[in-house]
Amino acid sequence: MNTQNDRGGTLADQAQDRTTVPAAEVRHAHVGGGRQEGHDHDEEHSQDHGLDWIEGGRIALVALAAAAEWFQVWNPLSQVSVIGVIGLLVGGYPIFKEAFENLLERRMTMELSMTIAIVAAAAIGEFFTSLVITLFVLVAEVLEGLTVGRGRKAIRDLLEFLPREVAVRRTGSIQTVSAEELSVGDVILVSPGGRIPVDGVVVSGHSFADESRITGESLPVEKGEGARVFAGAINQSGALEIRAERIGRDTSYGKIIEAVERAERSRAPVQRLADQLAGYLVYFALGAAALTYLITRDIRATISVVIVVGACGIAAGTPLAILGGIGRSARLGAIIKGGVHLEMLGKVDTVVLDKTGTLTFGRPEVQAVIPEPGVTAEELLDAAATAELRSEHPLGKSILVHARSLGRTVQEPQSFEYTPGRGISARGADGNILVGNWAWMRDNGLAAPEAGAQGAASEVLVARDGRLLGSIAVADTVRPEAKRAIAALQAMGIRTILLTGDNHAVASAVGRELGLREIEAGLLPEEKLSRIQALVGQGRVVAMVGDGVNDAPALAEANVGVAMGSGTDVAQESADMVLLGNDLERFVETVRVARRTRGIIWQNFAGTLVVDLLGIGLAAFGLLGPLLAAFIHVASELAFILNSARLLPQASGKALPVPAPTVAPGVVTASR
Structure with missing residues (x-):
């Protein structure tokens, strides 16, 4: 069966301006797409739904026609079954229509081969066989649509978490506005239990946020002033005020959805290989059928050969596996x-x-303050902080952060001069201060030895009025x-x-x-x-x-x-x-998902080849009738599609909890 879907307008098509795209576009974006058979244009037939009344009525009609044909309920014409013809015309219409379109486009698909088998069976008076084949095909398409639809739903489930209305602080008051009216820079109030609509920074408040749907982090993450938050996260306890930095498709949520849409539009090499293999299998089946008829003159065996080939398992199962892998990776916090x-x-x-x-975290932190004899740690830290107040160097900023975290008051330097690769010369209230490496100290006449770093940390030397006060060990944390x-x-x-x-x-x-x-x-x-x-x-x-x-x-x-x-x-x-979550273990898990996806796809490839070749051999020797051939076709197809469906993310979207670190984080040097 050909899994074709109406893509509609994708998020990437709907959104134009990266800075003004409303969040609602992310929420209402249609996540469509599906398998293409040898071409890249959008398909019209949609199976991204369950069983509607038209499909149900068609299946019921074909089932009743097959039963009537089996029991010979009404047969006014001796040569042709009226009920059988009506059942085939009504029930087989979507199959025949798609086969005709494929024929016009010179594309060999399973719909075309199944149409040949249905018509051939009817031509020799096997109306019951034709109706049962049609019934199998219709039921299989519905089941396939439900399975593929589950894949779409598993991804669209992300969209339901963005709020439609948000509380925004504007002109000194809090207003409730539509999510579509949000702009970058807005300050948004998120109450306990509310969903965060933007990516941004907390400007006030304290809470814990459930970010499992975005970063894959299973435990709530503490959020305070200055902390980053993601759209789609759930604010669990206190109220937060958040300054919006990314909205709409620019948010982490939007990027996840775009990744899935892009995955559905793109065609990986293995997917193109699957489509080619499906076409080759159909050609092989028709060739085998022709050879069977030339040798055996058995029309039933010939039709069985055409029917048994189930290449749809790889043609439809491959994109479903890729979609499942992309979706599962997104739930882990990895956008592919x-x-x-x-x-x-x-x-x-x-x-x-x-x-x-x-x-490493990329944020140098003070690991130790080591004063010289006769110097207090506070005196050393105050001198260094004064000199570093105007510095833009990461090591200097880390010293300032450490001093302020201890409640130290940082005095403004009266003068400041920075020599790249060496250090700082500044004048404070208590004298001239030098901060830098050992070479900088020797350049200024101090007999400072080339000391090694404390452990694996960089050593920042501090001196005042020609006297070495001590050193500060600064390091980036692994x-x-x-x-x-x-x-x-x-x-x-x-x-x-x-x-x-x-x-x-x-x-x-x-x-x-x-x-x-x-x-x-x-x-x-x-x-x-x-x-x-x-x-x-x-x-x-x-x-x-x-x-x-x-x-x-x-x-x-x-x-x-x-x-x-x-x-x-x-x-x-x-x-x-x-x-998204900066967690390298998520990367490892994503590699495992990617390997599992490839494994499942190749399982489908191998399984399809084995089943089809065995089926063709049995049918050619008359050991497989049309009915059993149709059953094998449908059963193998659904088996391979369900095999791919194992990759789809779970409905809860929760990632497995990550064990707590068992080793203490280390430190590494950062060179000034």
């Missing part, structure tokens, strides 16, 4: 931008990882799930490589902690790109995971580019897959 990328992800044998923002994710990838036989622009000491510290054996450090963006090109040139199927602008060329060059959700827009646009 098309079926071709899902298929390629299932072939990946090498994963290349960036460090900062990918394996993501707690990174070690488990890398171990899981290696257990799957996937080669893991770390490419970073940081120095070798930093990269080695990360590699040792995470169990990475292949490490390349000090790389410029173009050097990362050349490494990816070399791996691809060696025949490796490479997935590159990164988050920064400098990763964008490598992400685009890899077979599958994977961007962290916290990464830059450039990285996300260059990537084929985005991890």
Whole structure:
């Protein structure tokens, strides 16, 4: 059976302006699409529904006609069954219509081969057989439509979570407006139990949000001032005021829906192969039928050969498997931008990882404050914070954050001067302050030794009026799930490589902690790109995971580019897959889903070939009648479609809980 669907207007077609698309367009967007048979234009026949009264009436009429034909209820003409002809014309109309359209387009489909079998059986007076075949086909199409419809519903279930009306603070008061009227920058009030309609930042309030439908995180996530929130999440406890940063299709919700729509519109190589194989099977069946008739002159065996071939199992089951894989990945918090990328992800044998923002949080934090003898930790921290107040360096910002978190008052420096690669010279109320590395201290006449970092952290030296006050250890924290994710990838036989622009000491510290054996450090963006090109040139199927602008060329060059959700827009646009929750274990789970999708598709391929070849052989030798051939055709088709349906996401949309980290997060150096 040909699973064709009316795509209608997709979200990508409806929305034009990325900054003004109303959230309602995401909610009401029609998620359509389906299998195409050798062409890319939209189909007219829709099966994205259950059993309607027309289909039900047609099935009932054909069933009654078959029963009447079996019991010979009324047969006024000796040569032709009037009831049989009426039943075939009414019941077989949609099959005959589609077969005729396919014939005009010179496309070989199962509808055309089944029409040949139905007409041939009727031509030799086997009206009961023709009616039963027609009945099998009609019932199978309904069951197939229900199964494929379940796939659409599993995805559209996401849309129902966005609110239709929202409370917005405007002109000093709170107004209730339609979701269509939201704009970027609006401050939105979300009450306890309410659904968050936008991606944004909390400006006031404290609560916990259920983000399981967006990031796959099974436990509620605490939200306070400055925290990021996602559209589609559920505010569980306190009231939140959120400044909208992304609305409509730009939200995480919108991107999930776009990914599914794109997957349905795109045609992965394995899907094109499925359509080609389905056509070849039909041609083979017709050739085998012709040969059977030439050898045996048995018309019943000939018709049985045509009927038994069930290529629809791969033609319809393949796009359903891809849709299921895309949908299940979306529920894990991984947006895959098309079926071709899902298929390629299932072939990946090498994963290349960036460090900062990918394996680490990308946020340097103070690990230790180490004063010299006779100096207090508070005195050291206050001097460093004063000097760093006007600094834009990440290490300086982390020192300021740490000082303020301890309630220290940061004094404004009277003067400030920054020397790139060295450090800061500033004048505070208590004297001249130097903050930087050991080379900066020696440049200014201090006998500071080249001290090693504390553990794996960078050491920021602080001096005042020619006296060394001490050092502050600052480090980027390794993501707690990174070690488990890398171990899981290696257990799957996937080669893991770390490419970073940081120095070798930093990269080695990360590699040792995470169990990475292949490490390349000090790389410029173009050097990362050349490494990816070399791996691809060696025949490796490479997935590159990164988050920064400098990763964008490598992400685009890899077979599958994977961007962290916290990464830059450039990285996300260059990537084929985005991890909304920044959880590398979700990436591992998505790789497993991709491999399982490919496995199911090839199971369908192998099963179809075995069943069809065995069926053709039995039918050709007269061991398989038309009725049994039709039953085998329908049963095998539905079996393979249901096999693909195993990939569809569960209705609850809940991800499996992730075990708590069993290892303490480590620290790595960050070079000034």
